[in-house]
Amino acid sequence: MNRLGEAAGRLLRGPWACRLLQRLGIEPRRFWLLTDLFGQLAERREMTSHLGHNTAALRLNAWILCGMTGLAAVLMLLAQIALAKYFAIFLAMTGVMLAGILFSETGNSLVNPVEGLVLAHQPIDGATYTAAKLTHLARILLYLVPALDGIPAICGLLLGAPWYYPLLHLAAAFLLGCVIALFCCAVFGWLIRFIPARRLKAAGQIAEIVPWTLFLAFQYTRGLFQHIHPSHWLPTGIAALAGLGLAAAGVSVGAVVMGLRCLSGDYLVRISAIVHGSSGAKAGVRRSRTSDLVAWCFGGPPSRAGFEFVSRMTRRDWQFRRQLIPMLPATVMLLVGSAHELRTSPFSGRFTGAQVAPHFFGGILFLICPLLVYGSDYQGAWLFLLAPGRALGPFARGIFAWLWLRIIVMPHVVLLGGAAWFWGMRDAALFTLYSVAVASFYLGLELRLIDGVPFSKPPEPTRQNYLLPFVFLGGGVMAVAVGVQYFFLFHSRPAVLLAALAVGAAACLVTRASLDTFESAIRFNLGLMSAEAKVLYREVEG
Amino acid sequence: MSPSENAPIVEFDRVVFSYSHIEVLHQISFQLARGEVVGLLGPNGAGKSTTIKIMAGILAPGGGTIRVTGLPLPERAVDVKQRIGYVPETAVLFDSLTGQEFLELSGRLHDVAEDTLQMRIRSILETFSLLADRTSRLDSYSKGMRQKILIAAALLHNPELILLDEPLSGLDVNAAIMIKDLIAALSAGGKTILYSSHVLDVVEKVCRRVLIIHQGKLIADGSAESLKASTRESTLEDVFRNLTGSASVDPGVARIVAAMQS
Numbered sequence: 002m003n004r005l006g007e008a009a010g011r012l013l014r015g016p017w018a019c020r021l022l023q024r025l026g027i028e029p030r031r032f033w034l035l036t037d038l039f040g041q042l043a044e045r046r047e048m049t050s051h052l053g054h055n056t057a058a059l060r061l062n063a064w065i066l067c068g069m070t071g072l073a074a075v076l077m078l079l080a081q082i083a084l085a086k087y088f089a090i091f092l093a094m095t096g097v098m099l100a101g102i103l104f105s106e107t108g109n110s111l112v113n114p115v116e117g118l119v120l121a122h123q124p125i126d127g128a129t130y131t132a133a134k135l136t137h138l139a140r141i142l143l144y145l146v147p148a149l150d151g152i153p154a155i156c157g158l159l160l161g162a163p164w165y166y167p168l169l170h171l172a173a174a175f176l177l178g179c180v181i182a183l184f185c186c187a188v189f190g191w192l193i194r195f196i197p198a199r200r201l202k203a204a205g206q207i208a209e210i211v212p213w214t215l216f217l218a219f220q221y222t223r224g225l226f227q228h229i230h231p232s233h234w235l236p237t238g239i240a241a242l243a244g245l246g247l248a249a250a251g252v253s254v255g256a257v258v259m260g261l262r263c264l265s266g267d268y269l270v271r272i273s274a275i276v277h278g279s280s281g282a283k284a285g286v287r288r289s290r291t292s293d294l295v296a297w298c299f300g301g302p303p304s305r306a307g308f309e310f311v312s313r314m315t316r317r318d319w320q321f322r323r324q325l326i327p328m329l330p331a332t333v334m335l336l337v338g339s340a341h342e343l344r345t346s347p348f349s350g351r352f353t354g355a356q357v358a359p360h361f362f363g364g365i366l367f368l369i370c371p372l373l374v375y376g377s378d379y380q381g382a383w384l385f386l387l388a389p390g391r392a393l394g395p396f397a398r399g400i401f402a403w404l405w406l407r408i409i410v411m412p413h414v415v416l417l418g419g420a421a422w423f424w425g426m427r428d429a430a431l432f433t434l435y436s437v438a439v440a441s442f443y444l445g446l447e448l449r450l451i452d453g454v455p456f457s458k459p460p461e462p463t464r465q466n467y468l469l470p471f472v473f474l475g476g477g478v479m480a481v482a483v484g485v486q487y488f489f490l491f492h493s494r495p496a497v498l499l500a501a502l503a504v505g506a507a508a509c510l511v512t513r514a515s516l517d518t519f520e521s522a523i524r525f526n527l528g529l530m531s532a533e534a535k536v537l538y539r540e541v542e543g
Numbered sequence: 544m545s546p547s548e549n550a551p552i553v554e555f556d557r558v559v560f561s562y563s564h565i566e567v568l569h570q571i572s573f574q575l576a577r578g579e580v581v582g583l584l585g586p587n588g589a590g591k592s593t594t595i596k597i598m599a600g601i602l603a604p605g606g607g608t609i610r611v612t613g614l615p616l617p618e619r620a621v622d623v624k625q626r627i628g629y630v631p632e633t634a635v636l637f638d639s640l641t642g643q644e645f646l647e648l649s650g651r652l653h654d655v656a657e658d659t660l661q662m663r664i665r666s667i668l669e670t671f672s673l674l675a676d677r678t679s680r681l682d683s684y685s686k687g688m689r690q691k692i693l694i695a696a697a698l699l700h701n702p703e704l705i706l707l708d709e710p711l712s713g714l715d716v717n718a719a720i721m722i723k724d725l726i727a728a729l730s731a732g733g734k735t736i737l738y739s740s741h742v743l744d745v746v747e748k749v750c751r752r753v754l755i756i757h758q759g760k761l762i763a764d765g766s767a768e769s770l771k772a773s774t775r776e777s778t779l780e781d782v783f784r785n786l787t788g789s790a791s792v793d794p795g796v797a798r799i800v801a802a803m804q805s
Contacts, residue, residue, distance in 0.1 A: 031652060034648065034651055034652060038637075038648060041639075041640070041644075042637055042639055042640075045639035045640075046639070047637060047638060047639040116637070118631075118635045119635050119636060119637055120652075121601045122599045122600070122601055122624055122627075122629040122631070123624060123649065123652045123653070124621050124622070124624035124625040124652060124653060124654075125621065125624075125652060126621045271603075272601075274562075274602065
């Protein structure tokens with residue numbers, strides 16, 4: 002296997018590959034120098050936020066996707082669906098998955114070029130630099146396309162496909178992956194060309210949401226397409242149809258080529274502005290009443306510090322927002338889709354979406370809590386090493402206060418208003434009380450997932466993958482809890498009141514214990530950080 | 544001397560630069576002759592580092608014309624970068640590389656032949672007393688050692704023009720003296736050096752000519768002696784205070800102390 006890799010390496014760095022690179026405007030010697038550099042940095046854990054450079058994360062992702070598509074292939078085999086439909090479904094699935102991953106990775110590479118500051122003054126042209134930077138997208142394709150389509154391609158033979166079907170299936174999937182990768186690069190090329198550097202990070206994040214939003218929106222608007230019949234708008238003659246297709250293909254290819262040219266031409270000159278680009282927005286210095294309240298209830302200035310710190314960083318930290326983006330469209334669609342469920346009271350005897358609400362908040366917190374420790378400005382965490390030890394407890398309580406007030410209490414105030422309108426004040430208040438108690442219980446448990454000071458670690462692409470089994474497990478537990486509620490609780494209002502009080506009391510106890518654990522996690526991680534003092538305090542040592 | 548050797552190595556003509564619609568350089572014009580050692584002074588945020596980054600081809604100006612080593616910027620930025628050495632104000636490095644690896648990368652990107660590169664790396668590291676640490680990762684280096692690596696990387700490819708943005712930051716006294724001697728030696732060897740610093744007495748000793756930028760405008764250009772004469776001040780520090788209006792810092796200091804005690 003190693004010999005095969007070495008041979009492939011020699012071929013890729015051979016004269017014909019150099020000629021090909023030169024024809025594309027890429028300087029081969031510097032291209033390979035940079036590619037080797039990025040590989041070396043990734044190997045030494047300095048460039049871990051790029052999936053394509055992180056072999057462990059890539060392998061884990063590949064195994065998970067392989068398992069998912071393998072299961073889907075077996076189910077489709079059992080259903081004996083037609084081969085064409087089978088092929089189309091897997092190609093669409095590959096397209097959606099790769100679009101989501103590649104958009105995010107291209108954005109992370111191009112909009113957050115942390116290595117750019119070291120290389121910006123080196124004699125490297127834009128085409129060479131961007132080509133070297135985006136080589137990791139090719140690695141993603143090499144790992145994920147076989148993972149997504151390997152088993153389905155082989156299983157296709159059991160649906161009566163000819164012997165060459167697996168090769169055809171994989172070739173089509175690779176081709177689709179390459180087209181998507183080029184499209185992603187072109188989109189960011191256009192963005193870098195036309196969006197001011199200070200707005201680029203925000204624009205990149207919006208672009209990352211687009212594939213997920215389109216995919217989810219399609220789920221809700223399928224019926225609309227069936228009524229509109231877009232196929233009726235197309236010309237009927239073959240020649241006209243072919244002309245239209247060619248024109249559309251020409252425009253698409255042109256847009257992609259121009260986007261790639263923008264990227265190779267402008268990127269390196271803009272790097273310094275992109276890295277140092279800030280929105281330019283100025284924050285006020287007003288004193289928040291909520292943080293006054295938090296300071297009063299949760300332990301004075303350190304708790305206010307924790308509350309304000311998390312409140313500001315969750316809004317401004319680029320990496321934190323980036324980690325939440327894939328979840329955002331699904332959450333919004335779910336909320337919009339289930340808004341009409343508010344009309345029916347959960348005490349009506351019927352199953353309604355409102356009964357899921359407390360667990361939904363638990364789910365949101367389950368996704369946020371483990372991500373809270375990762376951020377772009379993790380190097381600023383040295384500040385917490387200087388904090389007196391007694392401040393860490395109230396600081397942790399301030400962070401809890403932010404999570405509880407912003408993610409549980411505030412949405413429930415809105416829910417209470419809407420529910421009171423439809424169900425009457427008594428039912429709305431009772432349900433809100435119950436929902437706050439259950440969501441608080443979840444938060445009490447999930448505080449244990451915050452592994453240190455918020456925003457104090459560099460992002461890890463593998464982290465979300467490790468959580469995936471727990472997401473499935475947690476989903477199962479929540480489904481059981483929703484069932485128990487429906488069958489045993491929501492038929493009696495006094496039972497709900499009693500349950501709310503009991504769960505509320507349990508939430509208090511669990512939260513108290515979890516806050517101690519959270520404080521210990523903060524202390525432990527600060528201890529680890531101070532053990533790496535040679536990195537943090539090199540100025541002092543010097 | 545051929546006409547090209549007489550031509551200025553840097554020509555800034557009415558250069559404008561903006562960050563987020565805020566103009567930070569207002570029509571700056573100056574020239575640097577070959578072999579000159581020029582000091583670039585100015586208060587924080589005056590536009591010194593921006594001027595140097597534009598000269599290094601890292602930032603593209605919003606207006607005006609620039610030629611560095613006879614080549615227009617930003618159009619020929621790659622060729623200009625090949626001919627200049629740049630020491631940035633902050634020591635941003637790849638922390639997981641060793642000193643040797645970082646210098647090799649820098650030299651190879653500048654097309655330095657491998658034998659020459661290894662010889663130069665060894666010689667520079669030896670002079671900087673870093674030879675024993677060359678195989679240690681940069682994250683274990685002190686701030687001064689990192690600064691020396693940046694200076695070494697800027698010199699490896701024998702550039703015509705050297706841009707130094709606060710090069711003495713973090714260096715100990717011996718290293719600082721050595722860098723001052725190095726600047727003098729490089730200047731004697733015909734190199735052009737633009738030296739940006741807040742340490743005015745060093746600038747006064749090292750540079751034959753001084754540019755002072757204030758609020759994005761070039762407010763003074765001349766030798767330290769001529770500036771002292773024109774402003775009737777006795778030291779460059781007084782000239783600087785006079786021209787940039789920073790003489791009134793004492794009330795600010797009093798305010799800080801009062802705020803700490805309140």
